[in-house]
Amino acid sequence: MRVVRLLLCYVLLEDYCSNVGAAITSDIVHQDFSSEQNTATLLDNNVPSFATAIGNVTVASGREAILSCTIRSLGKYKVAWLRKDDMMVLSMGTKTLTNSHKFSLSLENMKPKTNLTTGRNEDEATWKLHIKTLKEQDRGCYMCQVNTKPMLNQVGCVDVLVAPDILTSGTSESEVIVKEGENATLECKASGRPPPTVSWKKEKNDFLLRKNRDQFTKVQTWAGERLELIRVDRKQMGAYLCIAKNDVPPGVSKRVYLRVHFSPTAKVKDELVRSPLGTDVSLICEIEASPRTINVWQRGKQLVSISMIDL
Numbered sequence: 001m002r003v004v005r006l007l008l009c010y011v012l013l014e015d016y017c018s019n020v021g022a023a024i025t026s027d028i029v030h031q032d033f034s035s036e037q038n039t040a041t042l043l044d045n046n047v048p049s050f051a052t053a054i055g056n057v058t059v060a061s062g063r064e065a066i067l068s069c070t071i072r073s074l075g076k077y078k079v080a081w082l083r084k085d086d087m088m089v090l091s092m093g094t095k096t097l098t099n100s101h102k103f104s105l106s107l108e109n110m111k112p113k114t115n116l117t118t119g120r121n122e123d124e125a126t127w128k129l130h131i132k133t134l135k136e137q138d139r140g141c142y143m144c145q146v147n148t149k150p151m152l153n154q155v156g157c158v159d160v161l162v163a164p165d166i167l168t169s170g171t172s173e174s175e176v177i178v179k180e181g182e183n184a185t186l187e188c189k190a191s192g193r194p195p196p197t198v199s200w201k202k203e204k205n206d207f208l209l210r211k212n213r214d215q216f217t218k219v220q221t222w223a224g225e226r227l228e229l230i231r232v233d234r235k236q237m238g239a240y241l242c243i244a245k246n247d248v249p250p251g252v253s254k255r256v257y258l259r260v261h262f263s264p265t266a267k268v269k270d271e272l273v274r275s276p277l278g279t280d281v282s283l284i285c286e287i288e289a290s291p292r293t294i295n296v297w298q299r300g301k302q303l304v305s306i307s308m309i310d311l
């Protein structure tokens with residue numbers, strides 16, 4: 001009965017098309033046509049849809065990022081992954097379309113389910129885009145597309161974290177030389193994502209910061225890229241470490257040696273040394289100097305010994 005009506009409708013349509021052109025105005029035809037459309041809509045009810053949002057991922061450089069695109073009721077359609085920047089197609093169906101080993105695809109969680117209401121199978125599957133050995137230039141958004149009309153698409157973004165690195169420009173040389181009493185600035189610039197925090201400490205122990213004219217305070221660490229030492233004292237000489245850290249290990253450090261030059265001072269330990277005749281005596285002279293000095297012992301005007309000492 002229904003078949004006959006549909007046939008009739010078909011014939012009518014043919015007539016209309018050939019006689020009146022594309023315009024379909026008859027109520028009867030329209031009604032019958034729309035009832036057919038209803039069955040078509042029912043079939044189309046099984047259109048693909050995204051089961052979840054792709055979401056964003058944050059991954060450290062060198063590692064692998066995975067973006068998951070879960071589609072329900074894909075049917076005859078295909079899923080593609082594209083790089084959003086340049087719309088380069090990375091995968092189509094289960095095939096990877098680039099030569100680069102960077103991208104690969106895996107298909108997971110195929111879950112054919114029977115909908116008890118409709119008696120129809122509703123499958124769900126996840127197309128996973130793998131981006132290997134992440135570099136900074138892989139940061140960006142990726143699009144999962146289904147070739148329905150209109151196109152279905154969803155975007156997920158990859159943020160690439162980078163371990164800290166100490167930059168050459170903006171960072172002090174490995175040795176900073178100042179005269180005692182001058183100001184010294186130790187500088188350290190670091191890159192990384194997220195931006196690293198930079199701090200200074202002395203290699204072996206706490207270090208001294210001038211509080212005021214004659215007072216110093218001991219500090220363990222100094223937070224910041226610039227460590228300013230006002231009117232440097234010889235006690236502040238030594239190796240300082242700039243340490244840069246962010247969420248991505250490893251942290252890095254750079255050693256900067258602060259050398260303080262000052263004029264030598266000499267101190268003789270015992271000004272008068274007594275000893276019995278015929279025994280050895282040691283005369284001790286303490287020299288404090290930077291850079292190292294050439295030290296000379298004289299007796300009267302006569303040279304006794306020359307020595308070079310290191311600090």
Ligand SMILES: *[C@@H]1O[C@H](CO)[C@@H](O)[C@H](O)[C@H]1NC(C)=O
Pocket residue numbers: 055056156157
């Ligand atoms: C994902 O990242 C993009 C780009 O950074 C941003 O515009 C978007 O709001 C993020 N989406 C979510 C759900 O966080």
Ligand SMILES: *[C@@H]1O[C@H](CO)[C@@H](O)[C@H](O)[C@H]1NC(C)=O
Pocket residue numbers: 045115116117118122
């Ligand atoms: C079954 O299909 C109906 C109609 O499309 C829908 O409303 C319902 O959510 C589906 N049930 C399940 C469990 O997916």
Ligand SMILES: *[C@@H]1O[C@H](CO)[C@@H](O)[C@H](O)[C@H]1NC(C)=O
Pocket residue numbers: 182183230231
């Ligand atoms: C050293 O720094 C102090 C404090 O910033 C400043 O007052 C002084 O003028 C500086 N000395 C020199 C030689 O630049």
